[in-house]
Amino acid sequence: MLVILSGVSGAGKDTIKKEIMKRMENIITLPSFTSRTRRKNEQEGVQYYFISKSQFEEKIKKGDFYEFDLHHGNYYGTSRELLNNKIKQGKIIVKDIEVNGTENLVKLLQRDTKIVTIFIRVEKEELKRRLIERGDNIQDIEIRLNRLEYEESKINLYDYVIKNDEFEKTVQIIMTIIENEKRIEDNT
Numbered sequence: 722m723l724v725i726l727s728g729v730s731g732a733g734k735d736t737i738k739k740e741i742m743k744r745m746e747n748i749i750t751l752p753s754f755t756s757r758t759r760r761k762n763e764q765e766g767v768q769y770y771f772i773s774k775s776q777f778e779e780k781i782k783k784g785d786f787y788e789f790d791l792h793h794g795n796y797y798g799t800s801r802e803l804l805n806n807k808i809k810q811g812k813i814i815v816k817d818i819e820v821n822g823t824e825n826l827v828k829l830l831q832r833d834t835k836i837v838t839i840f841i842r843v844e845k846e847e848l849k850r851r852l853i854e855r856g857d858n859i860q861d862i863e864i865r866l867n868r869l870e871y872e873e874s875k876i877n878l879y880d881y882v883i884k885n886d887e888f889e890k891t892v893q894i895i896m897t898i899i900e901n902e903k904r905i906e907d908n909t
């Protein structure tokens with residue numbers, strides 16, 4: 722089962738994902754490839770594999786990605802090989818992907834793989850506060866704030882929409898969704 726978490730950058734997806742992985746068994750995540758530069762707190766191969774734009778374009782040509790998207794001026798993509806390997810392990814994969822990538826992955830994989838999509842919402846002012854706190858520069862903050870409207874316009878594509886105004890509540894709701902969806906998968 723693949724659980725996709727979407728929502729603008731700064732909505733809290735990564736922190737939620739980490740918390741769920743701590744509390745639930747049988748959950749793994751999947752690093753993406755990106756051409757953006759690594760942030761201070763990020764390690765190679767955990768959230769992302771960091772490669773250059775030209776290396777990314779080379780991988781596109783070779784067909785290495787299930788989906789990729791160019792946003793915030795950088796490429797982001799889901800590796801076919803990495804995802805296939807993780808699906809074979811039979812675990813629950815939690816992955817954060819923006820709206821275009823989610824739409825593409827659902828189209829490509831839904832016949833063979835159970836996919837649950839969750840959109841995490843956050844108010845614009847709260848988002849701004851979090852991005853400043855995270856240490857993003859002014860330009861990056863502008864780009865991410867401008868993206869909010871676009872991502873929200875795709876909300877109808879999602880199985881679940883959750884407002885992340887209280888971290889603990891959000892984590893509890895998502896854990897309940899995962900447990901219920903897993904039960905449904907195991908009984909169908």
Ligand code: 5GP
Binds near residue numbers: 728753797818822
């Ligand atoms: P950030 O630069 O803040 O880490 O991420 C920017 C956006 O890229 C986030 O909305 C995140 O969900 C999205 N993203 C991360 N990995 C992928 C991926 O493999 N494919 C696509 N399409 N988007 C991704």
